[in-house]
Amino acid sequence: MSTDLAPGKALRGPMNGVDTPALFATIDAVRGNPEIAKFRFRAKNRWVSGTHNRSVIRGFYGAGQEDASRTEDFVYDADHPAILVGSGNGPTPVEFLLHALAACLTSGLANIAAARGVRLTEVESTVEGDIDLLGILGLSDQVRNGYQGIRVSFSISGDAPEEVLRGLVEQSRARSAVYDVLVNGVPVEIDVATR
């Protein structure tokens, strides 16, 4: 979800499935009216049973209005596996963090490659997170609740030298929304209404 302008950008055509001219036009439009850059994303979750719950993702606000482009809900279940006293109806919540990170870095990488005129042929990544459940089980105050560390391993091929391909990942990291949130944290407020 990022780009880095390169010399000669006006000459770039679509590449990597990225509508590069539209990307540059979007950046120019935002430069001319920074208010349209303010977005608000949303998920609605409902408890099903035990550790099983379900989120619906659809609406968001951005570019000055509520989005109407999505015609169907995106629906995601989360649960614990049996070994963590769940029923395995979905991944654990912490696994969705790993997906979000891989997805954000990969989206940005495709955009940046297109902006730089690099044709990608394959991008794969594996994301792993280490967690010690002594934290969330309340068995140690010395162990944090969340991941202690996350590792992303990219495998990339494209029509550019190794250092150029590595530079795409570095630029994607430098402008990744999910990477920023995971590394630097974000304020979270929680309100509760009871019925």
Next chain:
Amino acid sequence: MSTDLAPGKALRGPMNGVDTPALFATIDAVRGNPEIAKFRFRAKNRWVSGTHNRSVIRGFYGAGQEDASRTEDFVYDADHPAILVGSGNGPTPVEFLLHALAACLTSGLANIAAARGVRLTEVESTVEGDIDLLGILGLSDQVRNGYQGIRVSFSISGDAPEEVLRGLVEQSRARSAVYDVLVNGVPVEIDVATR
């Protein structure tokens, strides 16, 4: 993904779809052998086209071995909407963060309620995140790439007074893996192999 032991816990039966005796037995087992609390979760992602990519979640390591309980892959697409120069084949990566947060807090809440003998009837939450795309578009160095703030609004009903229901959310927050990661951040390493 959390519990808080309550007096009389040995007497608790299953509740809220939580196998409460199994939950307490698991905590006792981990207390006796803390090594089994070390887990490693994983997601594998593959670029499809443009900002569209797909993650597969299945295997994880925990309780001293590679898990074999999941018999199918969990598969998730991510993409940008058209307004962000994508094709809308999935939510944006940052929306999956909101789902992960709601899911983690809700899973923990159901466990904690069961451990405290509170019967839940309904738990809903809406999670919203504000993001200013001037960051990821590279148009401002004063604006962060990620969310500037996230708000979670819970609506809960159950057979307990309001302050008890609120206490469930507070304890879930205090032991949530995703909340911890989002608020406090986590080290992320990125490796790149080129082909």
